[in-house]
Amino acid sequence: MNEKFKKELIEWSKVIAVALVFAFIITQIIRPTLVRGESMYPTLVENDYLIINRLAYKLGQPKDGDIIVFKTDLLQDDGKKKDLVKRVIATPGQHIKIKDSKVYVDEKLLNEPYIHDNTTSGDIDLVVPEGKVFAMGDNREKSLDSRYQEVGLVNEKDILGKVMERLFPFNKIGTVN
Numbered sequence: 078m079n080e081k082f083k084k085e086l087i088e089w090s091k092v093i094a095v096a097l098v099f100a101f102i103i104t105q106i107i108r109p110t111l112v113r114g115e116s117m118y119p120t121l122v123e124n125d126y127l128i129i130n131r132l133a134y135k136l137g138q139p140k141d142g143d144i145i146v147f148k149t150d151l152l153q154d155d156g157k158k159k160d161l162v163k164r165v166i167a168t169p170g171q172h173i174k175i176k177d178s179k180v181y182v183d184e185k186l187l188n189e190p191y192i193h194d195n196t197t198s199g200d201i202d203l204v205v206p207e208g209k210v211f212a213m214g215d216n217r218e219k220s221l222d223s224r225y226q227e228v229g230l231v232n233e234k235d236i237l238g239k240v241m242e243r244l245f246p247f248n249k250i251g252t253v254n
Contacts, residue, residue: 106132108238110146110160116214116221117162118193120144120253126245127162127253129238139165139210139233141182144240144253147212147231151221160237163212163222164191167205175201175224191215191254199224208233 112125121127121144129146139145143165151159167173167182174181178196180189193216201224205211209230214220222228240253 106130107241108146109244110162110237110240112162115219116216117144117164118216118219120164120191120215121162121240121243124245125243125249127240128242128244130241131238133239133241134233134236139168139236139239141165141168141171145210145212145231146237146240148235148237149228151227161212161222161228162240163214163220163231165210166213166223167211169205169207169209171211172204173201173211175199192217194218205230210236 108129108131110127110129112121112123112127115123127146133143144162145165146160146162149159149161151161153159166180166187172181172183174184175197178198180187180197197213197217201211203211209232211223212231213222213224223230243249243251243253
């Protein structure tokens with residue numbers, strides 16, 4: 078091997094190594110996810126392609142209004158466990174009450190301009206325990222969420238990340254609120 082070839086090989090090896098390190102870091106920080114179903118309508122719709130921040134809750138705590146992706150024991154048609162996308166409504170220590178289709182957190186009526194309809198079924202009255210959050214979909218009538226035993230309160234350790242950006246459809250690219 079001549080010297081020039083060795084130097085080029087070393088340079089390419091460095092570039093590839095740096096690229097692999099960056100790829101590893103990026104995959105640990107962000108994760109793509111696809112919306113299935115209409116439980117978050119009108120905020121999110123079927124087939125929205127989202128980027129979630131996987132570090133958000135390793136460095137901080139979920140906050141009211143955050144849109145999160147979390148693991149569940151629910152099964153998809155193919156038998157794999159289903160991840161859900163929902164909005165955090167109450168965090169540890171907060172008192173949530175749902176009565177007469179209205180949602181109260183710490184005795185204050187929530188202003189929820191993001192929900193699809195003005196109805197929130199269920200009769201809930203509880204204080205969210207440490208390590209858990211209460212999450213609901215924006216389309217309350219079509220959302221399987223913390224109001225139901227199948228999902229229940231979300232363990233903070235099951236939260237995969239906070240929804241940050243919508244990448245598709247292209248006409249809706251941007252931050253998700």
